Amino acid sequence: MSVLYIGLPFSQWEADEALKRDEEKRIASFQRAGLSLVPVNGGAGSSRICRHYGWDDSFVCENELPDEEFLTDHVFWEDYMLLYISPGAARSDASYQQFAGQAARIGADNGMFVAADLCGVTEPVPWQHQAHIIWRRGAEPFPCEGNCRLSLAFDGQQIHVAGMKEKVYHGTIATRETMPAFLQSLLHGATLEEALQAETEI
Numbered sequence: 001m002s003v004l005y006i007g008l009p010f011s012q013w014e015a016d017e018a019l020k021r022d023e024e025k026r027i028a029s030f031q032r033a034g035l036s037l038v039p040v041n042g043g044a045g046s047s048r049i050c051r052h053y054g055w056d057d058s059f060v061c062e063n064e065l066p067d068e069e070f071l072t073d074h075v076f077w078e079d080y081m082l083l084y085i086s087p088g089a090a091r092s093d094a095s096y097q098q099f100a101g102q103a104a105r106i107g108a109d110n111g112m113f114v115a116a117d118l119c120g121v122t123e124p125v126p127w128q129h130q131a132h133i134i135w136r137r138g139a140e141p142f143p144c145e146g147n148c149r150l151s152l153a154f155d156g157q158q159i160h161v162a163g164m165k166e167k168v169y170h171g172t173i174a175t176r177e178t179m180p181a182f183l184q185s186l187l188h189g190a191t192l193e194e195a196l197q198a199e200t201e202i
Contacts, residue, residue, distance in 0.1 A: 001184065002036045004059070004080050004112070006103055008088030009096045011043035023088045026117070027053070030084070033180035037084075040075060040103055042066050065099045068106075075103075077110035081187055084180075085116045090125050101126025108132070108147050115183055118142065133186075135179065150192070159196065 008023045030037055039050065042061035050057035059066065059075045066075070089100045104127035108114050116131035128134060129146025136142060141151035141162040153160040161167045185195035 001034070001082075001187075002038050002080060003030065004075075004077075004083040004107065005030075005037040005039050005086070006041065006083070006089050006100050007039070007086035009043055009065075009092045010039075010041050010046045010049050010060075012088075012092065013049055014045065019088060019091055023086060026086050026088075030180045033184055035180055035184060038080070040066060040071070040083075065096060066103075067099075068102055071103055071106050075106075077107055077112055081113055082183060083107040083112050083114045084183075085114070085127050085131065087117050087120050089127070090118070090121045090123075097126050101130065103127075104130035113183075113187060114147065117179065133183070161192070 005027075007026070008019055013020050013023075027037060038056050038059065040059045042063075042065040044063055046060045046062050047057055049055075050060060061070065083104065085100060085104060089097065092100075104114050104116070108130050113133075114127070114131040116125075116127055116134045118125070118128065118134050118136045121136065128142065129148060132147050133150045133152070134142055134148055135152040135154065137155070138153050139155040139158075139160060141153040141160050142148075144151050144163055148163075150161070150163040152162075158168050182195050186192070
């Protein structure tokens, strides 16, 4: 299954090696789950970055961010089930965050399941309320607002869940490693409990 992916702005890939390494670890976890990423991104060096990682660059603009017209008319949202937004998107300027928020809104409006990794994100971001599932590290999940139906917080041996009901699961989960498989389980019809049991030591 292919996943649309918005992460660290391509313009920052060469500027901050630590952020790039963190992004690469998240990318690798999707690859291990058998999910291929299709970036929606832009900026100088975009084509070269896509070639390096073997990514389809159909939804990438070489020297600028995709604008709303590009997102609406040129991204084939209906061909994908999942849009994943990494924490790297939050480590960007206001214009990129606005772009990511627009993409999340348009993706959700086109029937996509939008998932946002908010680990390490401390301030509200434009896509937070457009996403259907969000997760973070800590003891308290973010509130479920807007499109959000499921909010998870991972705190050592516990998984705190907020959504239609609040519950705490006892177990361990390495969010970077297992969340792609967890999302895949949900998309294939697993219940929350089934998906968590498959990916944790509950």
